[in-house]
Amino acid sequence: GAVVSQHPSWVICKSGTSVKIECRSLDFQATTMFWYRQFPKQSLMLMATSNEGSKATYEQGVEKDKFLINHASLTLSTLTVTSAHPEDSSFYICSASVRGWYPEQNTQYFGPGTRLTVL
């Protein structure tokens, strides 16, 4: 159980284009999804938290207009990198969890990640 998928697994795009990354919880309903960015040989940096049906909460320093997050259903969240530039190249990882009081509901399950390369 607790499987999270991401699509695409990798994408190469030209500078100035927009890229959409999907994150799906396959066998559970995720009330909360998180988006992370990871640079080579570094830890994960939280970009934003999205609760189903409400606007995402962005971390300080993350541009809301550049990284659009939508969490329209309990199994799907999307991250759109708008007008991508080479500095946006990175490994993007999503995680999903069920918001609740039980221990297993306080666990984030991660997707396989999406490697974005902007030329």
Place this chain on the structure above:
Amino acid sequence: AQKVTQAQTEISVVEKEDVTLDCVYETRDTTYYLFWYKQPPSGELVFLIRRNSFDEQNEISGRYSWNFQKSTSSFNFTITASQVVDSAVYFCALTLPYSGAGSYQLTFGKGTKLSVIP
């Protein structure tokens, strides 16, 4: 604020050796959850274990074992008889429990890269 420290940046061991990955955490809260995740070269973070602050029992799962000591704020991870497939980056993380509001974010350590040499 919470903090997780993994002082070992990289560790190399020869196959079949035992290895312990250290994790020290800081939090003022009395209720929290600790985690270990494995990130193999493929990139996906794999959930290994969750431990809540009320449960100091050590846990063993096959070749993996975890030692949780509140007195030293440590949650160390030991792999016995290491194998090449254990080569990965291992992250220790902490979160506060859901409290009816907020997003209960994970605070990650910087990770320890384990290389198991055949």
